[in-house]
Amino acid sequence: MPVTEAAWRPRLRDSVIVQTDGGTLLFLCLADRTVKRFACDPFVKDVVRLLDGTRSIGEIGALARGDxxxxxxxxAEVVQILAEERLLSRTRDPERDFRLLGEERAGFYDRQLRLFQDFCDEGLAPETSGVGLQRRVDGATAAVCGVGGIGGWVALALAVAGVGRIRLCDFDRVERSNLTRQVVFRVGDVGAPKVEAAAARLREANPYVEVETFDRRIGGAGDLEDVVAGADVVVGAADLPTPNDVAGWVSEACWPRVPHIMGTGYAYHIGVLGTSIVPGRTACWACVRAETFADHGRDGMETVVGKREKAGAMGALCGLVGNILAWEALRLIAGLPPALGGRWSEVDFWPLEIRSRAVPxxxxxPTCGT
Ligand SMILES: [Zn+2]
Known part of the structure; x- marks a missing residue:
């Protein structure tokens, strides 16, 4: 809203605290730890104190310097500068906005709504209100292919965030050896279809989401047609017969309509983060494979001792990878820019470092070339 708008009630962002040493006003944004400094005089300090969304520019002027x-x-000048520096909120009364979702939902999603509001205030989001982002999430459909060590964490994070319809696809049954890392399963689920046990957990976690199940082995892109149809985002996190086979089928089923995120690997202390494939914006899966296939110089070699059937893994590290993928999925759903698109990123949990390189x-x- 322009500063000249008489109805405007400017309000400082909730993530901003303001301090002064007398000569300087420091605006510290807790969202990204940036600090902005302005020369301080008593008038400006009084104005900043009054930016709580309840007063017009004229009312603030009268209170700060009546005569x-x-x-x-x-x-108006101070407010203009603060608005340009993205220190003001884009809504005057966020809690009133949040209640547009209804009291119960507003209460459930309260902290997430505050985060979403800050994305809007920072100008990162295509909305001015956090409620607008939550409505995008509520209205979205996400599919998770493979509900295991990575997919289970993804599905749970999407459910508690409120993704309206979540589709789960897996053919497997819960085993005791899953329980150290597959967060949606309990001892009592052993022997049950993974999709059914996971769906029950998701519905318990958030009663506002709908969960559909596809108890199905993925053997080609055709098996995923109904799973990905109309979805806003798909996460491919199945690893049988191999993670790269499934990733290829997920990508084939999704291209060119549905953004998809690959959960192609976590074992021992290395996790692969994505990549995200957003048709029209990022490299396609074939380009990603072409870029990464020659890694470690193994192309064309004869295998003497192959990969073991079972790799070491633990829940804490599965959770870190899965939740980063879920964060990426939520960004895509909410209309925020992807973080994992057009690059190949691996996290090494031993030194706790992310290594990343661009994938053009x-x-x-023939698929994504311009
Ligand atoms: Zn391509």
Whole structure:
């Protein structure tokens, strides 16, 4: 809203605290730890104290310097600068906005709504209100292919965030050896279809989401047609017969309509983060494979001792990978820019470092080339 708008009731962002050493006003944004400094005078300090969304520019001017005919203009100037520096909220009363979801939902999603509001205030989101982002999440459909060590964490995070319809696809049954890392299963679920046990847990975690199950082995892109149809995002986190086979089928089923995120691997202390494939914006799966296939110089070699059937893994590390993928899925659903698209990222949990490199669209790629 322009500063000249008489109805505007400017309000400082909730993530911003303001301190002064007398000569300088420091605006510390807790959302990203940035600090912005301005010369301080008593008038500006008074104005900043009054930016709580309840007063117009004129009212702030009258309170800050009652007898000064220039006060309103000076307030407008201060507010203009703070707005340009993204220190003001884009809504005057966020809690009133949140209640548009209904009291119960507003209470359930309260902290997430505050985060979403801050994305809006920072100008990162395509909305001005956190409620707008929550409605995007509520209205979205996400599919998770493979509900195991990675997919289970993804599905749970999407459910508690409120993704309206979640589709789960897996053919497996819960085993005791799953329980150290597959967060949605309990001892009592052993022997049950993974999709059914996971769906029950998701519904317990958030009663506002619908869960659909596909108790099915994935053997090609055709097996995923109904799973991905109309979805806003798909996470491919199945590892049989191999993670790369499933990733290829997920990508084939999704291209060119549905953004998809690959959960292609976590074992021992290395996790692969994505990549995300957003048709029209990022490299396709074939380009990602072309870029990464020659890693470690193994191309064309004869295997003497192959990969073991079972790799070491633990729940804490599965959770870190899965929740990063879920964060990426929520970004795509909410209309925020992807973080894992067009690059290949691996996290090494031993030194706790992320290694990342760009994966461009190959110019001549028949799928994504420009
Ligand atoms: Zn391509």
């Amino acid at each position: 000064d005919p220039e006060a309103e203009q000076r307030v 669209r190959r110019p001549g790629c």
